[in-house]
Amino acid sequence: MGEQQRPVADLTTDYDIMDPGFVRDPFPAFDEIRESACPIAHTERWGGSWMPTRYEDIVAIAQEHETFTSRGILVMPPVPGAAEGAYGAVAAPPITSDPPDHHWHRRLILPVFSPQSVAKYEQGTRDLCNSLIDEFIGKGTADAAGDYAQHIPVRVIATMLGVPLEMETEFTSWVRGVLEQGMTDPELRQASRMNIIRFFVEQLEDRKRNPRENDLITDLLNAKVEGAVVDDIYVLGVCNLMLVAGVDTTWSAIGSTLWHMAQHPEHRRMLRERPELWPQAVEELLRVYAPVTMARIVDHDVEHQGCPMKAGDRVLMSFPAANRDPRQFERPDEVDFEREHNRHVAFGAGIHRCAGSNLARLELRVALQTWLERIPEFELVDPSSVTWAGGQVRGPRRCMVRFPTVATPA
Amino acid sequence: MGSLRSVRVTVDSGSCHGHQMCAIAAPEVFGSDDLGYATVLIDGDVPADLEKKVRRSEANCPERAIRIVD
Ligand code: HEM
Ligand code: SF4
Numbered sequence: 001m002g003e004q005q006r007p008v009a010d011l012t013t014d015y016d017i018m019d020p021g022f023v024r025d026p027f028p029a030f031d032e033i034r035e036s037a038c039p040i041a042h043t044e045r046w047g048g049s050w051m052p053t054r055y056e057d058i059v060a061i062a063q064e065h066e067t068f069t070s071r072g073i074l075v076m077p078p079v080p081g082a083a084e085g086a087y088g089a090v091a092a093p094p095i096t097s098d099p100p101d102h103h104w105h106r107r108l109i110l111p112v113f114s115p116q117s118v119a120k121y122e123q124g125t126r127d128l129c130n131s132l133i134d135e136f137i138g139k140g141t142a143d144a145a146g147d148y149a150q151h152i153p154v155r156v157i158a159t160m161l162g163v164p165l166e167m168e169t170e171f172t173s174w175v176r177g178v179l180e181q182g183m184t185d186p187e188l189r190q191a192s193r194m195n196i197i198r199f200f201v202e203q204l205e206d207r208k209r210n211p212r213e214n215d216l217i218t219d220l221l222n223a224k225v226e227g228a229v230v231d232d233i234y235v236l237g238v239c240n241l242m243l244v245a246g247v248d249t250t251w252s253a254i255g256s257t258l259w260h261m262a263q264h265p266e267h268r269r270m271l272r273e274r275p276e277l278w279p280q281a282v283e284e285l286l287r288v289y290a291p292v293t294m295a296r297i298v299d300h301d302v303e304h305q306g307c308p309m310k311a312g313d314r315v316l317m318s319f320p321a322a323n324r325d326p327r328q329f330e331r332p333d334e335v336d337f338e339r340e341h342n343r344h345v346a347f348g349a350g351i352h353r354c355a356g357s358n359l360a361r362l363e364l365r366v367a368l369q370t371w372l373e374r375i376p377e378f379e380l381v382d383p384s385s386v387t388w389a390g391g392q393v394r395g396p397r398r399c400m401v402r403f404p405t406v407a408t409p410a
Numbered sequence: 411m412g413s414l415r416s417v418r419v420t421v422d423s424g425s426c427h428g429h430q431m432c433a434i435a436a437p438e439v440f441g442s443d444d445l446g447y448a449t450v451l452i453d454g455d456v457p458a459d460l461e462k463k464v465r466r467s468e469a470n471c472p473e474r475a476i477r478i479v480d
Contacts, residue, residue, distance in 0.1 A: 059472070110445040115430060279434045283470070341469040342431075349472050353427040358446065 012038040016045050017075060017293075017316070018184060023390030027333065030321040040307045047077030049295070049314040050307060055325035055345070057305060058317050061296060063350040067304075068296035068315060069098050070352065075295050075316055075392050079186040087197045090233055092241035095352060102351060104225050109238060109355055112160070112216060118359040121156055125363055128155055129370035137374060138405060141381065144262070144371075145255040145399040152367050153250035156359070157242060162215045163203060170195070175247045180389050193240075200239040204232055242356075249291055250360045252395020253346075254367045256289035260335065261368070262380045262401050268372060270337060281337040282365050287344035288335050290320045291394045294348065319345050320394060378403035416455040418479040419464050421448045426475040435470050436463035448475070 008014050011033050016022060022029055033041045034053040041051045052058050061068045072078060073095055082088065091097070094105035111117060132151055136142035154172050158165050176182075177192025203217055211218045220235045261268055271281060298313040309315065323344050324332040330341075347354035354360065380386065381400040389397050419439065421432070428446040432439075438460055441449045456464050468476040 063473075107445065110428075114444055114446040115433070115442050116444075283431065283434060340466055343470060343472040343474075345472050347429060350427060353429055355446075357428075358430060 012036050012041045013043070014045070015041050015043045015051060017051075017391050018046065023394075024388050026318075026320065026390065026394070027324060030318065030324060034321070034325060040305055042307070046075075047314065049075070049316050050309060051316045051318060051321075052305075053318065053321045053325070055322040055328040058319065058322040059345060059349045061304075061315055061317055062345070062348055062352070065098065065351055067299055067302055069299050070096055070102075071098070071297040072314060073294050073296070074183075075293055075314075076183050076189075077314070079190045082190055082193070087194070087201075087236075090197050090240060091237045092244065093234055093237045094355070095241055095245065096237075099351070105234070105238075106351070106355060108220070108223050108225070108230070113355050113358055115358045118362050121160070121359065122362055122366060124159065125152065125156055125366045126370055128152060129367055130374070133370065133374045140405040141400060141402045143398055144258040144401050145251075145396045148371070149251045149254035149258065149367065149395075152254060153360075153363055154247045156363055157246040160216060160359075161203075161239060161242060162212060162217060163199075167199075170199075171243060172247065174199075175244055176389075178244055179248045179392050183391050196240050196243060197236060200236050203239070204235060245354075246356055246359070248389075248393045248395075250363050252291035252389070252393050253286065253289060253360065253364050255396040255399060256291065256394070257285045257364065257368055258371060258401070259380070259386065259396050259399050260285065260289065261372070262378055262399075263383075264335070265377070267335065267337070268376065271372065272376065277337045278365060278369070280339070280342070282361055282368075283342055283344060284335055284337050284339055285368075286346040286361075286364070287323045287329070287339075287342055288333070289395075290323045290344065290346035292346070292348075293318045293320065293392055293394075294352075317348070319348060375403045416458050417461055417464060418454070419450060419452075419456055419467075420477045420479070421450060422475045422477065423447065425473045426471075427473050429472055431470040431472065432467040432476060435467040436460060439464055440467060 008016050008019060011029055030053050033039060039054050040057060043049060052061065094102050097105040129152060132148050136147055142148065150172065154168050155165055158171065174192045174195045177188050182189030182192055207218045207221055220238060223230050271277060294317045296315045296317065298309045298311055298315060300311050302309050323346060326332050347357040378401045381402050385400060386396050387398045389395060426448050430442060430446065432448050433441060439452055439456060441451045443449050464478060468478055
């Protein structure tokens with residue numbers, strides 16, 4: 001697409017979220033916009049959007065769901081015609097829902113994601129991480145993103161949904177088709193979406209013929225709201241979302257934090273010596289390496305902080321930018337496991353706060369702990385060869401590291 | 411600031427959206443209901459030795475849903 005090629009004239013009026021330099025490292029651009037006279041930038045590129053960069057503005061937009069609706073939550077405009085056809089009405093509840101329906105769309109899935117409920121995935125996640133490490137620990141080198149991080153969340157979600165783990169490769173390519181390559185390729189985005197929906201249509205048919213015990217899809221199909229069984233289209237939408245929201249996001253967080261740890265022996269040592277820091281270290285890493293940017297559609301013309309926003313305009317909520325605002329966080333670019341004030345919004349804010357956040361934290365902690373136990377010392381092979389995905393979800397896609405082959409016991 | 415005092419803590423259920431950062435900072439004081447929203451585990455005053463942790467919870471809640479009453 002030509003749009004990417006034209007150089008950016010002025011970040012506050014012409015930013016390009018797909019610019020290769022921005023994808024690799026968006027933080028200098030966020031800083032420049034945030035400290036300019038115009039901290040809410042605007043661009044005509046990619047269908048046009050607004051991009052606030054201050055914590056306060058981003059959180060306000062997330063919390064004011066009546067003005068900033070979830071009719072469109074992707075950072076790119078919708079694929080023309082995607083809402084028509086057989087499965088055109090399948091959405092991704094609750095992320096694409098607005099009140100009043102959002103309330104029950106979210107309520108039905110919250111119990112499976114409470115801290116108590118997700119605890120049962122800890123041991124399985126640890127076993128999975130260990131088996132991935134077994135594959136490369138003897139080689140002295142590995143792609144921390146592609147050989148490790150990429151395989152963890154997709155298998156956890158497949159287990160949760162009761163769908164075949166052997167389809168991992170397909171699931172990953174469909175999700176990347178929606179959230180990564182498909183951002184600049186609407187045909188691929190639509191084809192990937194249809195692959196996901198067709199797969200879950202079959203899964204729903206299967207559960208209707210052969211209901212299972214303790215099975216999320218069976219339970220959702222039997223769920224009742226105000227006495228009536230929910231529609232299949234809701235269940236399809238939830239399955240679609242769990243795959244799309246649960247895979248790329250968490251994989252990116254695991255990859256970014258391993259990239260960080262590869263370059264910071266002092267942080268590896270700190271966690272080894274003071275394991276009680278783990279929970280807050282995970283929050284701090286989520287703050288600094290927040291992977292997700294979401295969008296909102298303006299409901300009615302408003303003036304927001306002096307910006308004339310029109311009904312239908314797209315507004316990006318860059319949680320990575322919010323989490324690095326020096327007005328909210330002292331020394332925002334520094335990773336500090338002992339930070340006292342950390343109201344980070346990696347998981348968003350307001351009524352759409354990530355429903356899967358307790359699961360995501362568990363996966364991130366277990367993936368890092370298991371790696372650091374087995375591979376306590378490691379470093380990047382070549383910092384300049386690390387590749388990144390960005391735009392909607394930010395994280396490394398290839399991140400080669402090397403380590404001594406006889407790992408010293410911790 | 412001087413010596414530790416006991417404080418009371420409440421969660422405004424209207425603005426809590428279940429980030430669970432309170433329970434991460436002070437698991438002795440905050441828990442989660444079946445849906446993941448915060449509950450206060452302590453009846454009455456929070457023991458003085460937990461005050462620091464409770465303050466940290468307040469400083470980590472993105473929705474500013476925690477109230478500390480001295
Ligand atoms: C580190 C990993 C993750 C990050 C950073 C993340 C981030 C987010 C963010 C920012 C939102 C808010 C969306 C909005 O405001 O429009 C969200 C919503 C959501 N996430 Fe996550 N997520 C992660 C992992 C997961 C996982 C593992 C799942 C499990 C399937 C999940 C399921 C959901 C769901 C269901 C919602 C929609 C909630 C609603 O709209 O009420 N996420 N996530
Ligand atoms: S951190 Fe705040 S929003 Fe989150 S559960 Fe605790 S009180 Fe609720």
